[in-house]
Amino acid sequence: MSFPDPIAVFRTEAAELLEQIEAGLLDLNVNLGDKDQVDAVFRGLHTLKGSGAMFGFDALAAFTHHCETAFDRVRKGEVPATQELVTAVLEAKDHMRALIETPAGDHEAASEVLLANLRAAVEGAKNPGAAQTAGTVPAKTLFKIRFSLPQNAMANGTNPLPLLDELRELGECKIVADRSAIPSLDLLTPTDLHISWDVELLTAQPRSAIEDVFIFVMDEMQLDITAVEATAPAARASVKSEAAPSPQPVAATQDMAAAARAPTPASALTAPADTKPNKASENVRVPAEKLDELMDRVGELVIAQSRLSQLAGGSGDLQLRAVSEDVERLSGELRDTMMVLRMVPVAHLFSRFRRLVHDLAHETGKTIELITEGESTEVDKSVIERLADPLVHLVRNSCDHGLETPEERRAAGKPEAGRILLSARQQAGEVIITIKDDGRGINKDRVRAKAEASGLIPSGASLTDNELYQLIFQPGFSTAQQVTNLSGRGVGMDVVKRTIDALRGTINVASHPGQGSEISLAIPLTLAIIDGLLVRVGAGRYVIPLSAVEECLELSIEEDMRSRGRSFISLRDSLVPFLRLRDLFRTGTKPDPFQKVVVISTGAERVGLVVDQIIGDHQTVIKAMSKLHHDVATFSGATILGDGDVALILDVGHLVAEGQQQEAHLRAAG
Amino acid sequence: MSTPDFKEDPFQLPQNLTVRTISAVRQEILQLIDKNKSTTIEITDDCQVDISFIQLMEAARIYAGSAGKHIALTRPASGPVLDILKRGGVLEGMSDDDAKFWLHQRGTQ
Structure with a gap:
């Protein structure tokens, strides 16, 4: 049995402490009189200093000591908290990270500069009332x-x-x-x-x-x-x-x-909740790779169970079937437990944007409030990790292009401070992350002009608003008149698109001129194992993520004939486009006499998928496609079935988009 | 071979008397007490010391006392050892025996 390296453990815990310190500083920046936050930051610095000294990070301990002292003075009322002081300690906090990561590096000069800034901030903040207090x-x-x-x-x-x-x-x-x-x-x-x-x-x-x-x-x-x-x-x-x-x-x-965790206060800008009592003593820290390993094992178990289930089903042995059903139930429960273990709240992800917005506000000279909601929403840890970059681009874009300057906002009759809302919620097997700002909104005319000029769309092309907005995710697309060091080069939004596609997610954009824009990312809650609907098309079997399935219908030969050329079915007074997967996959087989339509949806958009047979539900262990198949958009992955065959997993977002496109073409053709 | 009644030469402790080396120091002192009726310990002026050494010497006093043997310092605690005694709150509430051992007040133990 191996024991964790204490230095590695210190680094992990110190990183968490730094995040808490940063969160406390950012909260304090919003409400400089918040004594609880002053205490929280002080405690964090104090703990970091002590732990650093304990583990031999002497430079860290010595440097942190100065920041701790500054906050001790604030705590004692000798010096008031000011934005300059908060900024100085935020910068110092970044330096502490460097001292932790590369303790042997040459940090002396940087330390001196930061400490000089800190001293200046403390001196500049000296409270005239302090003398009275001292008296x-x-x-x-x-x-x-x-x-x-x-x-x-x-x-x-x-x-x-x-x-x-x-x-x-x-x-x-x-x-x-x-x-x-x-x-x-x-x-x-x-x-x-x-x-x-x-x-x-x-x-x-x-x-x-x-x-x-x-x-x-x-x-x-x-x-x-x-x-x-x-x-x-x-x-x-x-x-x-x-x-x-x-x-x-x-x-x-x-x-x-945990010891350094802030006593209570939620930020004035942070939605309530998430203030569970600290039960650190009941928690065990587990390296993420161990969870990944365990997930792989559970995946293999699910596949083996699937084989057992198939064998049992074909054997007619009742005892074997009973055992198989037990194993199926247990592996399902194990999978669910495993999923829960991998779920982490998005609070961790959101917290980093507070600093980003703080810095961007400083750089752009804008006043920006970041509001976060739904921080307790839980998502698979691998999804969280991969969402960070796209969200950085989107938040940067909102700060730089979305929100107006204070002067522009005043002229438009808006509050001087621009607002960015970052929210998360779960919806039917997906997490919806929304970035909403109350800025100027996306200029549709400029998007169209730019798209036409760069040949992305023909001149005068008829596009819905959503289609038009989706163009901003094209590589190199930027309507920014000025390239700043924040954004405007047109690289970034295509990164967002690529990452969300890779996560099997979808992006929705809404914008209202003068009122702001809203970008919603719908991402599957997990990337590891999903409940799927196993279907047959021709001789091949495919998996449709069950979370996207709305209903299944029978498509009789008569209806199939009737709908030829139109590919619409009438579903409770609304026309839903459908795709014949047999045609799409060019199976070259004849349709079954009783084909089925599986209606899938992403948000408000629906499309039917015509399949030959619905085999049933299937616990699907998702395996990534090989590099050779990386650009096959119709499939998001593959899975191994109980008999050892491979089934491809349909990319719901892509198919819905294709269905909608087909509908648009048919409507346009009259 | 009989054990000597009194160890003439004081045992000079190593320079490092901190938790890093304290196990080895314990072993040395334990053997000394076992071998001799009386043990005298010499601590260098430039030693590095922490509270683990104070604790060790206290344990050694108990061991020697229960075995009917004698243990003493060659000279009163000074320098780093005295500093640790002060900082560690050992000086406060010292008994006469403690004061005799550590500070050589009113003779030796």
């Missing part, structure tokens, strides 16, 4: 603290002495080492820690300041803090409330990242 003598409370660190603390690199030093910094302190648990030398494991400490601390700081001292060593430690008395009757309410009569052991948390 009043805050009430002090006597705390009795008893703590013991985990027995393996020293072996894990934790030195208790800096903790004691930090307690001394909080006020008048009497520290007594309790050595009564130290065993005799012959029984001693000398790397274990058997000393605990009793501390009496007279301080004006709240209990949370004491807890902060231990924030990155709370794992399994015992910490009792009792407020004994306040020195002044005029003590502030917050101090009074600290003076609880009984000890309050601090709950141990599992990892340092």
Whole structure:
């Protein structure tokens, strides 16, 4: 059994901490008076510094110390939080990442520059009211603290002495080492820690300041803090409330990242929810590749089960069938459990855009609010990873081209601050990610002119709005009059299109002049195993993703004959175009006497697929197409059937688009 | 072969007395106590020390005491060792015996 490399674990947890620090800073930037966020950022920096020192990242610890000190001053009311300070620490945070990733690199010069910026921000922010605050003598409370660190603390690199030093910094302190648990030398494991400490601390700081001292060593430690008395009757309410009569052991948390998690507050701009209590102690961190491995194994099991099911079905052996059904049920449950394990909330994905928007607002001189919704929506982790780049392009585009300058917005009677809404929701086996802005909208005339000029469409071509908007995803297409360093080169939107296509997703664009535009990405929830509908067309078998199937109908020979040339069926008073897969795949076979129409849809668009036989539902383990078949648009992948044959998986988005195109041509032809 | 009643030469500890080397130091001191009725420990001025060493010496005192043997420092704690005793809160609430051992106050143990 292999144990994880502690440095790698530190890097992972530090990355999470940096994300939390960044989120806290961005929240603080919106509401500079938010004390909870100040505390959260301070805790994050404090934890990062301590953990960095513990794991030998001395440069990181030394650098972070300055930022921590700056935020400590903000916390104590000596310096107000300002946007300059937030920006300085955000930049410093990026540098911390570099110090973590390449600790041996030459970072000194960059560190100096950033620390100079930080000092300037702190000096510039000095609070005129601080002098008044300093003039009043805050009430002090006597705390009795008893703590013991985990027995393996020293072996894990934790030195208790800096903790004691930090307690001394909080006020008048009497520290007594309790050595009564130290065993005799012959029984001693000398790397274990058997000393605990009793501390009496007279301080004006709240209990949370004491807890902060231990924030990155709370794992399994015992910490009792009792407020004994306040020195002044005029003590502030917050101090009074600290003076609880009984000890309050601090709950141990599992990892340092969890320990640094912000206490509560959701951003004013963030939709509520997602504030579940931290149950880190019930979580286990698993490397993503292990999940991928497990997923592969489950995939193989599903295929083997499918073979067993086929054998059992053909054997007539009732006992074998019963076992086969049990295995089918269990493998289905295992698959579902596996799917849940792979699902991660999009919050992680969305959080990175807050920084992006912050930076873009700075670069463009625009005031931009990012609103996020549906952050708890869960998506397969591999989908999340691949969505990041397209979303960056779309958000950049909204910031740079979509939103107007403050002057333009004022002139248009809009609020000065532009808004970008990033939302996620689940809908029938898909996650819908929407990027909506309240900017100027897409200029249809300019899109058309550009498309005609570049030969993408013939002059005067009749296109629906959606078809016209889809042109912006063509390679090299840009209507931007100016190429900025953000966007306008026409590379980016085609990346969005390619990535979403590869994810078997679809893109919908809506725009209203002067009111803004909305781009929706509909992506399958998972890329690994899906429920499929197995059908036969000619001699070949194909899988249609079940989430896209609306209904199945019978297409009699008479109806088939009647619809020749038109390829429409009437479905509850509406005409639905259909595609004969036998023709599309050129099977060269005769149609079955009772063909079936499988009606599939993506959002509002529907199309029927004529097949020879519907075989039934099928757990489909998706295998990627080979490079040779990479550009075959009709299929999104392949799967292995129970008998070892390969079935191709139909690309629903492509087929619906083809059906709609066929409909448009037929309508145009009258 | 009989064991000597008193080890004349003090045992000089290595320079590194931190958690990284403490297991080896424990082994050395354990053997010394086992072999001798009295053990004197010398700590260099420029040693690196952390709380694990203080704990080790406390454990050694318990072991020696239960075996009816004697352990002492060649001179009162100073420099880094005294600093760790202070920072670690060991000086606070020291018993007379503790003070005798660590600081040589009122004779040796």
